[in-house]
Amino acid sequence: MGISGNGMLELIAFTLGDQEFCIEVMSVREIRSWTPATILPHSPGHVRGVINLRGVVLPVMDLAERLGLAPAEPSEASVIIVTQIGNQIIGLLVDLVSDIFTVSAEDVHAAPDVSKTMDRDQIRGMIPMDERMICFLQLDALFGTMESEAA
Template sequence: MDMIEAPVEIARTEAARSEKSTPTSSGEFLSFRLGAEEYGIDILKIQEIRSYEPPTRIANAPAFVKGVINLRGVIVPIVDLRVKLGCEAVDYNSFTVVIVLNVKGRVIGTVVDSVSDVLELGPEAIKPAPEMSCSVDSACITGIGSVADRMLILLDIEALLVSPDMGLFDPM
């Protein structure tokens, strides 16, 4: 490589890396728990939070799709994020809730262990997610939020739910 081209190539590589790892912008996030981990999703994606009620099972559905519920006349698929993200199994209890989301014009429910609170995170409180191979597609983790002694894994819930392996949306 020519000495003149080297800085340009390095600049392009750094720009691509920073573009990929730019954390989500600041805003309000609903924090919830799956086991010992705390996650956060953009509050603007949330339609409502409901207590867990066993859904009607759908034959041949993937294990993470628990079934469907009738929510005021709308049939809503229920996805267990604990199963989808490869967490250990746990019994549902009085803290288990369904976060009802509006994703690309479709209503989808996600089962989580519990919800904590709504946190406002500024850009200084959000760090880029580390690169690693794990059960969650790294494109679905938008950053790591930190508030006092708490760390939240910030999820792009829309990217997670519209991924082809979920089967909730028709491939385009």
């Protein structure tokens, strides 16, 4: 689970609409401002297209749409979180990066089983913080099948 020797997880939180999500900091390579992407014909709906990242063609995914939420409406505040998922570099379009924080692995609660269509592999858990709930995403479960989608 990417837990340090002391059982702590370092996470980066971001918003999609009015929801808050987080991923492990170790999977983040950089955060960059929104750049319009070049559309790829016949790509899945959550694929925004590609951008040039210092000579590398970087696919950009609409994370909100991939999660079944309303598609993102990019603005000047939107950012692309450049992540490493397995051997792939993928950009995730999010509304705003809100926080970097550390929690104990014990503070991650199992997501409730509320729907037969919900893929529980995509959610590592829920983290209660103050008056809010942050959904901890499992990126490799969300995008691990990209090679087969692109074929």
